[in-house]
Amino acid sequence: MLSYVFMKILEARPASYDRRIDRVDGGRSRAARQAVQARVADGSRVLEIGCGPGTLARSLAQRGCTVDAFDANRAMIEEARSQAGDLAGDLADHLHFRFMGVDGMDRYQAGAYDAVVSTLVLSELSDDERHYALGHVARVLRRGGLLLLAVEVPPTGTGARALHALARAPAVATTWLITGSSTRPVQHLRDDLAGAGLVLDDWSQNAGSALAVVVAHRPEEA
Amino acid sequence: MTSILRYLWGLLFRIFPCPTQTGLRRIGTPMRDSPVLVTCNFDLTLRRLRRALRGIDAWLLVADSKGVNVWCASGAHELNARTVVAVIKTSGIGDLVDHRTLVLPQLAGPGVRAQAIEKQTGWTVAWGPVRMTDIPRYLEHGIDAPMRRASWSLFERLDTALGSLFPFLLCGALGFALFGRGLLVDYVVVAALAFVGFFTIIPWVPGRLGLARALVVDLVLGGGLLLTELTLHNPAPRPRADWIIAMVLVLLYGGEVGGIASNLKSDLDPFMARLGMKKIGNVAFAGTIRTDLLNGWRRLVLDPTRCERCGACQAVCPQGVWLTPADSVARLVNEDACTGCTACLRQCHGAAIRAHRVDETAAGGRSAL
Numbered sequence: 001m002l003s004y005v006f007m008k009i010l011e012a013r014p015a016s017y018d019r020r021i022d023r024v025d026g027g028r029s030r031a032a033r034q035a036v037q038a039r040v041a042d043g044s045r046v047l048e049i050g051c052g053p054g055t056l057a058r059s060l061a062q063r064g065c066t067v068d069a070f071d072a073n074r075a076m077i078e079e080a081r082s083q084a085g086d087l088a089g090d091l092a093d094h095l096h097f098r099f100m101g102v103d104g105m106d107r108y109q110a111g112a113y114d115a116v117v118s119t120l121v122l123s124e125l126s127d128d129e130r131h132y133a134l135g136h137v138a139r140v141l142r143r144g145g146l147l148l149l150a151v152e153v154p155p156t157g158t159g160a161r162a163l164h165a166l167a168r169a170p171a172v173a174t175t176w177l178i179t180g181s182s183t184r185p186v187q188h189l190r191d192d193l194a195g196a197g198l199v200l201d202d203w204s205q206n207a208g209s210a211l212a213v214v215v216a217h218r219p220e221e222a
Numbered sequence: 223m224t225s226i227l228r229y230l231w232g233l234l235f236r237i238f239p240c241p242t243q244t245g246l247r248r249i250g251t252p253m254r255d256s257p258v259l260v261t262c263n264f265d266l267t268l269r270r271l272r273r274a275l276r277g278i279d280a281w282l283l284v285a286d287s288k289g290v291n292v293w294c295a296s297g298a299h300e301l302n303a304r305t306v307v308a309v310i311k312t313s314g315i316g317d318l319v320d321h322r323t324l325v326l327p328q329l330a331g332p333g334v335r336a337q338a339i340e341k342q343t344g345w346t347v348a349w350g351p352v353r354m355t356d357i358p359r360y361l362e363h364g365i366d367a368p369m370r371r372a373s374w375s376l377f378e379r380l381d382t383a384l385g386s387l388f389p390f391l392l393c394g395a396l397g398f399a400l401f402g403r404g405l406l407v408d409y410v411v412v413a414a415l416a417f418v419g420f421f422t423i424i425p426w427v428p429g430r431l432g433l434a435r436a437l438v439v440d441l442v443l444g445g446g447l448l449l450t451e452l453t454l455h456n457p458a459p460r461p462r463a464d465w466i467i468a469m470v471l472v473l474l475y476g477g478e479v480g481g482i483a484s485n486l487k488s489d490l491d492p493f494m495a496r497l498g499m500k501k502i503g504n505v506a507f508a509g510t511i512r513t514d515l516l517n518g519w520r521r522l523v524l525d526p527t528r529c530e531r532c533g534a535c536q537a538v539c540p541q542g543v544w545l546t547p548a549d550s551v552a553r554l555v556n557e558d559a560c561t562g563c564t565a566c567l568r569q570c571h572g573a574a575i576r577a578h579r580v581d582e583t584a585a586g587g588r589s590a591l
Binding site for chain 1: 308
């Protein structure tokens, strides 16, 4: 459950990011990514927040989706573009990667997307950035469109939370010394979603786990 | 408890990043006409800034600087227009105030390009003072010349030097604790005395750079040691461990001093460049404009036909290198004081200031001198 802290270190090597984080967390983030992917309908128009090396975006493109994706890590975007170039046929034409942070989300058209997806990104954002991003998610989704998140949150249960906080501290310190940054479990995601005008549909989180798969949608009527 | 530990970490281990959350902070009870200030997300800076702003009502935007202080982060371009634009947009500050004026710390000049912010957001940038303690006076009366100049008071010398050197001193103490316990107490006492002594007298020690001044101090210490030993143990002087430790530490202090203050020229970078070393890790030496300026391989040159008389060069230079008289083009008035921070190059509206290679300057570049 501490592996998501270490992803800040793994981000330094985009080409091997997926393989390494798989090894560190025993495949849990891959499973979460697949769970997110499974909820996206074939042929959808998708926006991905924090796409990393573009693994999820490529999978979605192979299912006929058109994906706009961005990441604040330039090396990740370069890796994503490079790997997209290796795709067969015209699949790369369905992928649009952009180097930017969430502050650039105002460039995307209102109501243009069937789904917005994001895996292990919200815990890297400040509170202001998260609120801003979710506000724009609600704006760019079409009515009824889905927000699909894999997100680091505090485990359920007081004991598990305390244990998690205690065990997390050395990992945070190590990551912080190496990268000068760290992640923070998202504390009030349900409130944040409601504040952005999104309706929570599903929250999947195993007991003791700090990883949740969250589904929300933009209501039909504002 | 965590707060105290973070404060001590920021104070004593300043060479490591210590990030705090980015975003909007309310100082006092800000209103729609309250000033909007920008700072970095170095924890210690934020704590001290809050103290300096006590009694002031203001909005404070904490921009991502990777947990590093304003001067170092802007020099490394980690604090830049992109990170400031990001916090302007994600904080929603535009909805909270009726004006569009942003006060940036002057020492952000090397990294944060004001024109880029103005173009991307419509906000106007005003350059605040060098020292955060001057902000209340700045907000009350506006900027004046002393506020623009970097200083290095005794407190500032001891404070910045402690933050920069403590990890090295601690490593030394650990070394003595493990391999020379008999000298540990001597080391601690000597390290403290040499530290306070060196940084107290350094402004008056002859020499241009920190290392040169350290050598002067070491010569005096060495002479003192010799005289003392000749007097006490004549005719067979013996080297004294505590004096030797003091001399070594003074060299360390002197070598480091150039890199820690905004009004001193760096020793290390230009020295490395002269040796032909291009980089250590991710830190580049040779070929950067800063090291070229410090080594005298480039000189600042003004093209008066391009100068827009905006005064940005004067506003951001912490050394008073530039002067922009009213309705006149900028003038290079104090080139010797230039520390090569490149703030003037970055902020010049008309790209009138260039760092020409010396051979180019000689070949026809129009020098402002």
